[in-house]
Amino acid sequence: MFSQSLAPNTTQPAVYLRAPGADRGEELDHGLARASLRKIAVGEHAFLEGAPRSYIFKVESGALALYRSLGDGRRQVLGFGFDGDLIGLGARKCHLVGAQALKPTTLRCLPVPQLKQMINANPGLAARLYEAISEELADAQDRFFNVSQRRAIERVAFFLQKLSHRNEARGADPRVILLPMSRADIGDYLGLTLETVSRTLSELRAKGYICLKESRVVQLRNLNALNELVDSASDDVE
Amino acid sequence: MFSQSLAPNTTQPAVYLRAPGADRGEELDHGLARASLRKIAVGEHAFLEGAPRSYIFKVESGALALYRSLGDGRRQVLGFGFDGDLIGLGARKCHLVGAQALKPTTLRCLPVPQLKQMINANPGLAARLYEAISEELADAQDRFFNVSQRRAIERVAFFLQKLSHRNEARGADPRVILLPMSRADIGDYLGLTLETVSRTLSELRAKGYICLKESRVVQLRNLNALNELVDSASDDVE
DNA sequence: AACTCATTTTCACAAATTGACACAATCTGT
């Protein structure tokens, strides 16, 4: 009845489908290095929902929100694209999500026909893309069960934890989180209103878990407490 | 302010990354046809959460629930595997989800090393897997925004609509839905309690949208109303 | 510096949804 946490979704070697000795992405990086650069301003789109998938992108700098529009004008943010991320992946002919810049952003743009060529020349690349997208899937599933049944404070804690882990993985400080997105974006991501996000952040601050000097800079003061908040699937055993 | 529904996520040709003339899955099917069959009884697992990914599976008959356990013993059902589905995909070394049979189920089991061999021999296969998993991703995103912000009745309507579409895609009657899973499973899938699922189905019946002769057989009486329920992202413009 | 606009924080209030518990009814399989 307790959280035994059976060695969960920490990063695992993700090489299973990749043929030994095959391309490990070097060619993709190489291709991307020569791909054209594109700069987009805040509010502009890398691609719109439903637009034909002509390119895949790698975020060089900046940040984007990946979203889908709901009927009534609201939107569901499905994720964010930060520097280093590949975005625009998928097998459909058209983008299922839109990608809008949250700050000035530069992208490497690799035309899909060229990507196809590269895949033909080096089949290992397909495995690389497969990995990238299955990570996205794992991520989506993670978010799914951290949002569908949980309260605002747990959702926000999850969000912060996620960004912290990301920092960690990239050698940045896991205790300082820079938010390129607004409270509204976070709300659309977590299924909350922006007021609730704000209120919840204040609550976390009041509890001493975080520190908010500037509204877009979060310092994690008590990482353990945050993690417990995320892990506690209502074992309110206090 | 209205639902313009810009030609959304209906199925699109999903051949973009696939090299022209490449394998369209025939080899995978061929390999699977020769793969060993495995029968599992209700309640047994095709694979457990966290178990090494030794095989990928194709569901020949039956149905499975794909789930992840939460800390307190509850679980989040992330999806279901029906006949024809490939399950066990992913790039991680271990399964992130468990797969438990909801009814007697038979599976084709393709060992991953063999899959790797096949991919080496026929690189187009990787593209096939890529497609399969990006469909899963699209699916997860769909579910995500149909669950995170919405009420029980909308969630249940979404669930039924989804199964109806699946039937349609496979040539079955889109108006008759056989549920291999219990109310509890549905609840775990939609982030509701089983009581709420039951109550909500009754409500849908009371409204004349559905018909429940046997508890595991749903007849959709008013498909339009159901679709509106799903689409209506609270345009309660009434 | 002053002003404007956008973002964020905070407050007060309602209230609607769903979970919880309990029990009846129904179904299933042996």
Added chain:
DNA sequence: ACAGATTGTGTCAATTTGTGAAAATGAGTT
């Protein structure tokens, strides 16, 4: 036919979050 599992309903409460509004903060501009 019986026992156990699953499902349907009823009542109840209460917790959470949305809503609306307004103040505070911050950024950018002239």
